[in-house]
Amino acid sequence: MPVKLTVVEGATPLDPDTLAGLKPTYLSNQAELDAAEEANILRALNWAGRERGRDLLRLDYVLQLHRRMFGDVWTWAGTWRRRQTNIGVAPATIPERTQALLSDARYWLANTTYDPDELAVRLHHQMVFIHPFANGNGRHTRLLADLLVASLNRPVFSWGGRSLSAPGELRRSYIDALQRADHGDIVPLLAFARS
Numbered sequence: 001m002p003v004k005l006t007v008v009e010g011a012t013p014l015d016p017d018t019l020a021g022l023k024p025t026y027l028s029n030q031a032e033l034d035a036a037e038e039a040n041i042l043r044a045l046n047w048a049g050r051e052r053g054r055d056l057l058r059l060d061y062v063l064q065l066h067r068r069m070f071g072d073v074w075t076w077a078g079t080w081r082r083r084q085t086n087i088g089v090a091p092a093t094i095p096e097r098t099q100a101l102l103s104d105a106r107y108w109l110a111n112t113t114y115d116p117d118e119l120a121v122r123l124h125h126q127m128v129f130i131h132p133f134a135n136g137n138g139r140h141t142r143l144l145a146d147l148l149v150a151s152l153n154r155p156v157f158s159w160g161g162r163s164l165s166a167p168g169e170l171r172r173s174y175i176d177a178l179q180r181a182d183h184g185d186i187v188p189l190l191a192f193a194r195s
Contacts, residue, residue, distance in 0.1 A: 006030040006167075012085045018134045021075035034165065036073050041139065044068035048147055056148050057102045057109070059095070065147075066133055066140050074135070081134050088131025097130045105148075116152035120145040121190050125181045138164060138174075145193070157193040 003022065005014060027033050047068050055061060067078025080094045089097050105123045108114050114122060124145035131137050142164075146156040160170045177188040 003027050003033055004029045005033070011165075012087060012131070012135055012137070014135060015083065017083070018076065021134075023073055023075060033073070037070060037136070037139075040072040041069050041143075043072070044143070048143070052151075056144065056151060057105050059099055059102060062098060062102070062127075062132070062144065065144060066136065069140055069143065070136050076134050077136075080132055083134075085131060085134075088129070088137075094130060094132045098127070098132050101126045101130065116149050116154045117157075117194065118186065118190060120149040120152075120157070121193050122186060123148060124193075125178060125186065125189055128178060129182065158195060159193060160195055 003019065022033075024036055027036060044065065048065065063078045070077035080091065081088065082091050084091060088094075101123065104126075105119065108119050108122070113119070124141045127141040127144065128137055133140065142157070142159055150156050160174065162170055164171050164174050174192055177192040180187075181189045
C-alpha cells in the first residue's frame with residue numbers, strides 16, 4: 001500500500017523512485033512516516049553522543065550521520081542524491097561540492113574566521129543549498145550544525161524550539177531565513193537558529 005504523503009512547503013517532494021526505498025512496509029500515511037523517521041533520528045542522536053570527539057567535517061561522517069538518521073526507514077539513506085530536485089546543485093557535483101564546503105569549514109575553524117555559531121550556521125546553510133540527499137537534508141544539516149557547535153563548547157541551537165517539518169509560520173520563517181542567506185544575508189538564519 002503506498003504511503004499517503006502531505007505536501008509541505010519548501011520540502012523536497014518524494015518521487016516514486018525515492019519512495020521505492022521505503023523499508024517499513026506497514027507505513028500508510030505521513031504521520032506514520034514522520035514517527036518512524038523520528039524514532040530513527042533519536043537512535044542517531046544516541047550514536048552521535050557516543051561519537052564525541054570525532055571529526056565532524058569529514059565526508060564519511062556526513063554520509064554516516066545521514067545513514068544513522070534515516071537508515072532504518074530508507075534504503076538510500078547515507079547515499080548521494082541521484083536526481084535533480086526543486087532545490088540543490090546538480091547531482092553529479094554533490095560529492096565535490098560537499099567536500100569543498102567541509103574544507104572551507106575546516107579553514108574557517110582553523111583561522112577563527114567566524115565565531116562558532118556563525119560557522120555552524122554557515123555550514124548548515126551551504127549544506128542545505130547543496131542538498132546532498134534525496135530527503136532529510138534540513139534535519140541532517142541542523143543536527144550536523146548542532147553537533148559542530150556543541151563540539152566548540154556552545155549550546156546546541158533551538159531552531160525555533162519545535163519541529164520544522166510541519167507546515168506553519170515557524171517553517172515559513174526558517175525558509176525565509178534560508179532564502180535571505182542565499183542572497184548573502186546570514187543574520188536572519190543566525191537569529192532563527194538561536195530563537
